[in-house]
Amino acid sequence: MSEDNKKHVNFDDDVDDDLSSNEEEPEDNESELIAEQNRVLQQQKEPVKKAKLADQDLKTLNVNELTPLSPQVISRQATINIGTIGHVAHGKSTVVKSISGVRTIRFKTEMVRNITIKLGYANAKIYHNPNPTCSRPQSYTSRGSGHADSFPCDIPGCEGNYELVRHVSFVDCPGHDILMATMLNGAAVMDAALLLIAGNESCPQPQTSEHLAAVEIMKLKHIIILQNKIDLVREQEAITQHGEIKRFIEGTVAHDAPIIPISAQLKYNIDVVCEYITKKIPIPVRDFTSSPRLIVIRSFDVNKPGEQVEELKGGVAGGSILQGVLRVGQEIEVRPGIVSKNADGTIKCKPIFSKVVTLLAEENELQYAVPGGLIGVGTKIDPTLTRADRLVGQVLGEVGHLPKIYIELEISYFLLRRLLGVRDLENKGKIQKLTKSEMLMVNIGSTSAGARIVAVKADLAKVVLTSPVCTQVGEKLALSRRVDKHWRLIGWGQIRKGKELAVEE
Numbered sequence: 001m002s003e004d005n006k007k008h009v010n011f012d013d014d015v016d017d018d019l020s021s022n023e024e025e026p027e028d029n030e031s032e033l034i035a036e037q038n039r040v041l042q043q044q045k046e047p048v049k050k051a052k053l054a055d056q057d058l059k060t061l062n063v064n065e066l067t068p069l070s071p072q073v074i075s076r077q078a079t080i081n082i083g084t085i086g087h088v089a090h091g092k093s094t095v096v097k098s099i100s101g102v103r104t105i106r107f108k109t110e111m112v113r114n115i116t117i118k119l120g121y122a123n124a125k126i127y128h129n130p131n132p133t134c135s136r137p138q139s140y141t142s143r144g145s146g147h148a149d150s151f152p153c154d155i156p157g158c159e160g161n162y163e164l165v166r167h168v169s170f171v172d173c174p175g176h177d178i179l180m181a182t183m184l185n186g187a188a189v190m191d192a193a194l195l196l197i198a199g200n201e202s203c204p205q206p207q208t209s210e211h212l213a214a215v216e217i218m219k220l221k222h223i224i225i226l227q228n229k230i231d232l233v234r235e236q237e238a239i240t241q242h243g244e245i246k247r248f249i250e251g252t253v254a255h256d257a258p259i260i261p262i263s264a265q266l267k268y269n270i271d272v273v274c275e276y277i278t279k280k281i282p283i284p285v286r287d288f289t290s291s292p293r294l295i296v297i298r299s300f301d302v303n304k305p306g307e308q309v310e311e312l313k314g315g316v317a318g319g320s321i322l323q324g325v326l327r328v329g330q331e332i333e334v335r336p337g338i339v340s341k342n343a344d345g346t347i348k349c350k351p352i353f354s355k356v357v358t359l360l361a362e363e364n365e366l367q368y369a370v371p372g373g374l375i376g377v378g379t380k381i382d383p384t385l386t387r388a389d390r391l392v393g394q395v396l397g398e399v400g401h402l403p404k405i406y407i408e409l410e411i412s413y414f415l416l417r418r419l420l421g422v423r424d425l426e427n428k429g430k431i432q433k434l435t436k437s438e439m440l441m442v443n444i445g446s447t448s449a450g451a452r453i454v455a456v457k458a459d460l461a462k463v464v465l466t467s468p469v470c471t472q473v474g475e476k477l478a479l480s481r482r483v484d485k486h487w488r489l490i491g492w493g494q495i496r497k498g499k500e501l502a503v504e505e
């Protein structure tokens with residue numbers, strides 16, 4: 001894969017400047033991802049008294065009968081994606097930890113600085129005890145993804161069992177203002193969002209507004225507001241801030257969102273959050289019957305350095321399924337695949353063909369995977385092609401059924417009136433028109449690419465991408481511009497047509 005293409009996956013290049021040294025970051029990721037993957041593989045070898053989960057059988061699978069609530073599916077994988085959004089340090093990762101038990105802060109630089117840098121993923125099972133002796137909100141609770149689907153309620157005076165009602169996947173976004181590109185990639189897969197607002201700061205803070213605008217652009221409608229850190233404020237301050245939040249959400253997509261006071265740290269009202277997730281977030285409408293398609297969000301080589309050739313495992317891709325059902329044993333194609341340049345400088349690509357060897361949702365093994373959450377796909381692809389996130393932004397799916405690969409796009413677009421995510425704007429806040437030959441960043445699905453504007457006319461623009469993207473007409477995209485060294489959201493658009501890239505057979 002060419003250097004150019006490797007670069008396009010890392011649009012948080014700002015992170016390298018500001019949050020970690022250039023030398024450390026790639027090393028850091030690779031070794032820690034390997035450590036994480038090895039830990040998962042190790043645990044598969046020596047299962048630690050795993051709960052009995054529902055069986056999946058490819059022989060009896062009928063995709064027409066599957067729903068995002070089918071017991072054999074939600075026993076093992078998440079089927080609803082919930083983003084956590086909001087200003088830096090307002091408690092996004094802490095609330096994910098309180099609900100799922102999973103700490104999404106994993107990387108060395110993240111731990112040192114106590115901030116989220118990469119998208120975090122964590123699955124949680126949400127349970128409800130329908131027995132009348134068990135009253136709300138305690139009748140709702142949550143556990144990790146590998147927990148049994150039913151267990152007795154142990155609250156004194158209660159009868160009956162907690163039954164699995166939802167299996168959700170949290171997409172934990174970074175709140176730091178320079179990581180907006182990462183947040184936008186996450187926003188593309190969200191079905192709903194938890195908007196965290198710290199109770200001990202005035203509302204809104206810059207990324208409170210910018211993130212809300214971003215999910216609005218992505219047409220996301222289901223938002224639950226969590227007024228967090230309630231343990232740090234007096235009742236009267238909390239009530240005053242509640243009014244501030246109400247005024248802030250007026251006229252936005254979140255205008256009628258519930259506002260729940262919580263302490264993510266002390267786990268206060270987390271059961272109410274579970275109840276609202278169950279009652280207020282509709283089950284997403286999914287397409288299980290079309291040919292399967294997964295957007296790659298991470299990829300790695302799980303082999304230890306110096307591994308014997310016969311022991312080598314194929315490349316692993318982690319991603320989100322957009323449509324269809326992916327099965328163990330299935331023949332797959334990855335697009336654009338291997339990207340390179342011809343002698344004359346034009347870009348070409350060669351799709352990769354392989355086979356699904358294993359499917360994993362966190363630590364749960366799957367026979368088939370449906371849309372929702374992050375799915376790990378073990379393949380027979382040469383692991384050097386998947387190491388260090390090299391396949392990020394590519395699409396994996398049924399051979400011969402993937403969308404086209406574009407290098408030039410014609411889009412219709414809208415610009416925001418003002419920049420939302422910066423504090424001291426003075427007169428820099430007004431968003432200027434697009435100009436010919438300027439370089440923007442586009443986020444299409446979970447991938448980002450540089451986009452050089454070659455023509456603008458009213459609300460139409462033609463852009464040349466820095467790296468090819470596998471996508472389709474009608475797909476929406478977010479537009480960002482570099483302002484004071486950082487990418488800021490300026491608007492959004494939709495693909496109207498494009499110039500395809502030649503594919504090598």
Ligand SMILES: Nc1nc2c(ncn2[C@@H]2O[C@H](COP(=O)(O)OP(=O)(O)OP(=O)(O)O)[C@@H](O)[C@H]2O)c(=O)[nH]1
Binds near residue numbers: 115173175232264
């Ligand atoms: N007192 C109190 N502190 C909290 C609460 N929730 C989170 N914190 C603290 O606030 C800090 C930030 O929490 P995080 O969960 O990392 O915040 P975040 O929104 O994920 O931060 P970024 O991802 O970097 O934007 C941590 O030190 C938490 O311990 C809470 O309910 N009460």
Ligand SMILES: [Mg+2]
Binds near residue numbers: 094172
């Ligand atoms: Mg965080």
Ligand SMILES: [Zn+2]
Binds near residue numbers: 154
């Ligand atoms: Zn109970």
